[in-house]
Amino acid sequence: MIEVKHLTKHYGDKVAVNDISFTVEDGEILGLLGPNGAGKSTTMNMLTGYISSTSGQALINGIDILEDPIGAKACIGYLPELPPLYLDMTVMGYLNFVYDLKKCKLPRKSHLKDVCNLCKITDVSGRIIKHLSKGYRQRVGLAQALIGNPPILILDEPTVGLDPKQILEIRTLVKKLGKKHTVILSSHILPEIQAVCDRVVIINHGRVEANDTVDNLSRSVSGDNRLTVRISGGRSEVLQAIRALEGVEKVQADMEREPGIYEYEIEAAPDADIRPALNQMVQDNGWCIYKMDLGEMTLEDVFLKITQGEGVRLSSQKKPEATAKPEATAQPAEKTAGVETETETDTSAAEETEGGEA
Amino acid sequence: MGAIYRREMGAFFTSSIAYVFLAVFYLAAGYFFFGSSLMSATTDMSGVFSSLFFISIILIPVLTMRLLSEEKKQKTEQGLLTAPVSIGGIVLGKYFAALTMYAIGIAITLLYALILSFFGAVTWGIVVSNCIALMLLGAAFIAVALFISSLTENQVVAAVLGIIILFALYMLDVVAQFADALPVIPTVLHALSFYTRYYDFTVGLFDPASVLFYVSTAVIFNFFTVRVFEKRRWS
Structure with a gap:
């Protein structure tokens, strides 16, 4: 020991x-x-x-x-x-x-x-x-x-x-x-x-x-509210349709993975399961889901999340982290996750608008 | 300590250092033996012994240069320092390995004395006292040179610095002569002189104070070497 x-x-x-x-x-x-x-x-x-x-x-x-x-x-x-x-x-x-x-x-x-x-x-x-x-x-x-x-x-x-x-x-x-x-x-x-x-x-x-x-x-870093899906159909229409779904907080179009099929990353509100609604929406529009992944993060994602952008965290989080030390060990990780998601929101929002324009 | 001693003895002979050291030592000793004892047809070996003082100044740093500097350079000291052995044990293991090599070198003088004994009466008391003196001198010098090896990562620097410092120790007498007019200083320098004490042995004067001087030099410098390791851990 x-x-x-x-x-x-x-x-x-x-x-x-x-x-x-x-x-x-x-x-x-x-x-x-x-x-x-x-x-x-x-x-x-x-x-x-x-x-x-x-x-x-x-x-x-x-x-x-x-x-x-x-x-x-x-x-x-x-x-x-x-x-x-x-x-x-x-x-x-x-x-x-x-x-x-x-x-x-x-x-x-x-x-x-x-x-x-x-x-x-x-x-x-x-x-x-x-x-x-x-x-x-x-x-x-x-x-x-x-x-x-x-x-x-x-x-x-x-x-x-x-x-x-x-x-x-x-x-x-x-x-x-x-x-x-x-x-x-x-x-x-x-x-x-x-x-x-x-x-x-x-x-x-x-x-x-x-x-x-x-x-x-x-x-603790990802939560169960992330989805990665591949859906056929035009990129901007699909984006718009997904955004219209209830419970969707954020959506981001990724690159064209297969001909005519784009990958989207969806972040839903905590505890909201949007999969049935998503399925229904895709069917209604006559598109097709080619892949759906629950956004479980690999250790690599966790590692990158925790070790990147620490300039923000170190200045703002130094004090609370020091006081929280004797408590549960998992806490700093959660805290970290919270702050990181916030910064993430900014960047992905920017990307999203970019995707919309294209 | 035993494991390190055995490894270093092995390393002396797998590298060329042991052979170079012994060859040069025997060559020099043989030359002086021929020149001062055989040519003048005498069984007095004091000439051989006083010359070996200078040989030791040059060869001892060659013997010790690798011992600690190479550990640092190759990062093998990490293995030693994280093994369940004391730092003193590590330093002494290396120290005694070098001392053993040196003893193998000076043992040749006993062989010379044996050769001379076939041609005339050898004063064995003086020969043995000389050998002890040479051994004590080596014990002190090896500790000094090992200490220098612990300060650097470079073998050549360790060797050159060792030769310079051992030579400076020898020069204390010469400095004392120049500083004759001053008070106190010559007395202090003479008290620290390695050569005067050694010379007394070669003419047959066995002085316990000198024995103590050499032994305590060895102890002090081995202690310093241990401190160098300690300091590096704590800095």
Whole structure:
């Protein structure tokens, strides 16, 4: 179990991580998301004791990383952004070194063999690391983190540089490991987080912007009142007809997806189900619906929503967010969503008029 | 500490550093042995030992240059610092690996003494005292040079800076001579002199104060190196 309480890191004047708090339960896989320079790696480095925090506390299985660093580090397997490999050693020599370094008590030969098999590096175990490709180096780095079977795994972008097949393998591996270990995983690849993680923490500008399950996040940001439909017929007429429907708040025409068929994004009032009315309207006009999608947002949409346009939010929301902190963790996400929808309204309204004129 | 010591010993020999170090050390020692002992047909080896002081100044930074700077450059220190080992253990593991290499180098002098013993009586007391002196000198110098290696990411900078600083330590005596007229300063400089203390050993004077001087230099600089790591974590 990992508990992060009000962790802050300053680099001189620059605040890299600003008052981050979250908890990872045993057997949970937590995804750490954020744009470049958001403070993901800094957070991970603080959790693993590579750098110290300016203030706040990080507890690894109840052990404070600053008070008993050796005890806490013994619980962690860490794969940094750049795997810490000695290029002049063979894979087996390096893993043996890590085994000694971690003062591992498991039977040496069988344990190293298991780790090699898990990471699929058995066939390169005799080669010098310098001569390995990036994918293999990454896997040796992962193997290094797994040595000693630590209860907590912290993986900083574990699938970088791997080919699609290997990525799938590593994902499956992480999922498997997540059953017995506590895992924190950072990644730029959103589908990966979506596929692997139980819960997501989104960090932006050194603060936690959202902390929830993937499903809850999508719901809180989008709601069930978004529809994507493809309807045949003239674009402006369809737009007008949709707008006339009861409960429709906003509609926006997208591009021509199939010949003569445009895609429309409709936002209805909360709790209004406009689908039957839409169907009826289309039939009445003699058009046809070619596709209808409930607007469930992918993690990617959520991520973009939360991390974009933060200039507006940071200035206006800083204070309420700070006071709301001790309360439910999902709250900042909802708040974020509210403000974002407002800004979104402006842009889509502009687009809409553009579409109308055309 | 043990794991790091073993890795560094292995790395010395898989890279060319161990061979270059030993080859140059043996070449220089052999040259001085030939010049000062064999040519003048004497079993007195003080000439060999006083020359090895200068060889050490040049070769010790070569031995230590890679130890910490390369860890920083290749980001492998991240692996060490997040492993359940103390920073002191990391530094000492590397320190003793370099000291072991150095010991392998100076052990050649015992072989020379053995060769001389076939031709005449060798004063073993002086030879052993000299070896101890050389070892103590190395212990202090390696700590200084390792500290310098912890300050930079560049091996060459670490080596050059190491040679300059070790040379400056040797020059303390010369500075003391120039500062003869001043009060206090010459006394302080003489007290800090590595060479005067070393020279006393080569002529057979075993002074416990000098032993303490070298050992405490080694301890202090290893402590400084640990502090450099600590500081980087906290800044």
